[in-house]
Amino acid sequence: MYNILVCDDDKDIVSALKIYLSAEGYSVLEAYNGEEAVAIVDREDIHLVLLDIMMPQMDGITAISKIRELSNVPVILLTAKSEDTDKVLGLNVGADDYVTKPFNPVEVMARVRSNIRRYIQLGGGEVKQSRIVIGGITLDDSEKNVYLDGELISLTPREYEILKLFMQSPGNVFSPKEIYRKVWGELPINAENAVAVHIRHLREKLEINPAEPRYIKVVWGQGYKIERGAK
Numbered sequence: 504m505y506n507i508l509v510c511d512d513d514k515d516i517v518s519a520l521k522i523y524l525s526a527e528g529y530s531v532l533e534a535y536n537g538e539e540a541v542a543i544v545d546r547e548d549i550h551l552v553l554l555d556i557m558m559p560q561m562d563g564i565t566a567i568s569k570i571r572e573l574s575n576v577p578v579i580l581l582t583a584k585s586e587d588t589d590k591v592l593g594l595n596v597g598a599d600d601y602v603t604k605p606f607n608p609v610e611v612m613a614r615v616r617s618n619i620r621r622y623i624q625l626g627g628g629e630v631k632q633s634r635i636v637i638g639g640i641t642l643d644d645s646e647k648n649v650y651l652d653g654e655l656i657s658l659t660p661r662e663y664e665i666l667k668l669f670m671q672s673p674g675n676v677f678s679p680k681e682i683y684r685k686v687w688g689e690l691p692i693n694a695e696n697a698v699a700v701h702i703r704h705l706r707e708k709l710e711i712n713p714a715e716p717r718y719i720k721v722v723w724g725q726g727y728k729i730e731r732g733a734k
Contacts, residue, residue, distance in 0.1 A: 505619055508543055510534040510566070511555035511581055516604075520553060523608045524615070537561025541569040544576065546688050551619050553611075554598075555581045556589045564593055571597040577618035581606070635670045637729060638718060640709060642670050651709060661686060662705050665698075669719065669729035678726035702727060 507529045509520045514535065521531045532547060534540040538561045540554060552570065556563035567578055580601040582590045590601050600614050633645040641650040644667060649656050658666065664686040668677065677685075683694035706713040718729050 504528065504530050505550040506530045506532060506548055507615065508532045508534060508540060508547075508549050508552045508554075510537070510540040510552065510558070510563075512536060512558045513555070516555075516581070519608075520611070523612060527612060527615075529615075537563060537566030537569070540566050541573070542688055544570050545573050546685050549574070549576050550622065551615060552576055552578045553581055553602075553615075554578055556593060557583070564589060564596060567593055567597045575622075577622050579614055579618060635667075637670055637673055637731075640666075640670070640718060642667055656708050658705070658708065659701075661701050662708070665701055666705060666709075666729075669727070673729050674731040676722045676726045676728045681726070698727075 507524055509517050509524070509531055510533075511517050511520075512535050517533050517535070521533065524531050532543055532549070534543055536558045537554075540552065541561070543549065544552065554563045554566060558566075561569075563580060570576070570578060577599045578597065580590060580593045580598045581604060582593075582601050583604050594601070599618055602611050602614060633643065635642045635644070639652040642648075643650075647663065649658055649663065649666065665682060668682065668685055669675075679694045679698040680691035682698050683689070683691040687697075702719060703713070706716050706719055709718055710716045720728055720730055722728060
C-alpha cells in the first residue's frame with residue numbers, strides 16, 4: 504500500500520481527496536500547513552505528496568524546498584488559476600506536477616498513479632517490509648509486535664519506533680538528534696539524554712548482557728546503530 508500525504512488549509516479539500524484516494528486503495532495522511540507536511544515527510548514513509556501553495560505558517564513553495572532536503576518523493580501542487588507564477592516557481596524548486604482547482608477527481612487520480620509509477624520505476628519509494636528479522640529479533644510492523652527468540656516482548660511506543668528505525672536501516676549510524684527528530688517528531692531539545700535513556704531500556708529488554716550488547720551498538724562521537732549481521 505502506498506502512503507499519500509494531502510496538505511491543504513481547506514479541510515473540505517483534504518476530506519474530498521482522502522475519499523477519492525482511499526477508494527483507490529491508498530493510505531492517506533493529512534496536513535493543513537507546510538510545517539506539518541514537512542514534519543510528516545520527515546518521519547513517515549511517504550510515496551507522494553499533494554500540496555497546496557497558499558497556506559498559513561509555511562506556504563507550499565517553502566515546504567517543497569524543505570521536503571527536497573529530505574526526500575525525492577513526487578510532489579503534485581494543488582493550485583488556483585490565479586497562481587500561475589507560483590505554479591512555475593513550485594515546479595522550478597522541485598514539484599513534479601500540478602492540478603488546478605477546482606480539480607477533476609479523475610484527473611487527480613490519473614496524475615497520482617502516473618507519478619507514483621514513475622517514482623517506483625526509478626527506484627524510489629519501495630514499500631517497506633512489515634516483518635523484519637535481525638538475529639533473534641523479529642519486528643512485525645503490521646501487528647506492532649516485537650519478538651526476541653520467539654518470545655513476545657513489551658516495548659513502549661518510543662522504544663518500538665527507535666528499534667524499527669534501526670532495523671529498517673541495519674548498519675546505519677543515527678545520531679541522537681536524528682533519532683529524536685524522527686521518533687519524537689520534534690526539534691531535538693535534550694536529545695542526548697532522552698535517547699540514551701530509551702536505548703538503555705531497549706538493551707535491558709533485548710540483550711542477554713546489556714553491558715556487552717549484541718544488537719544496539721554505540722559508535723562513539725556519532726550515535727547508535729543495530730548490527731547488520733547480529734546473531
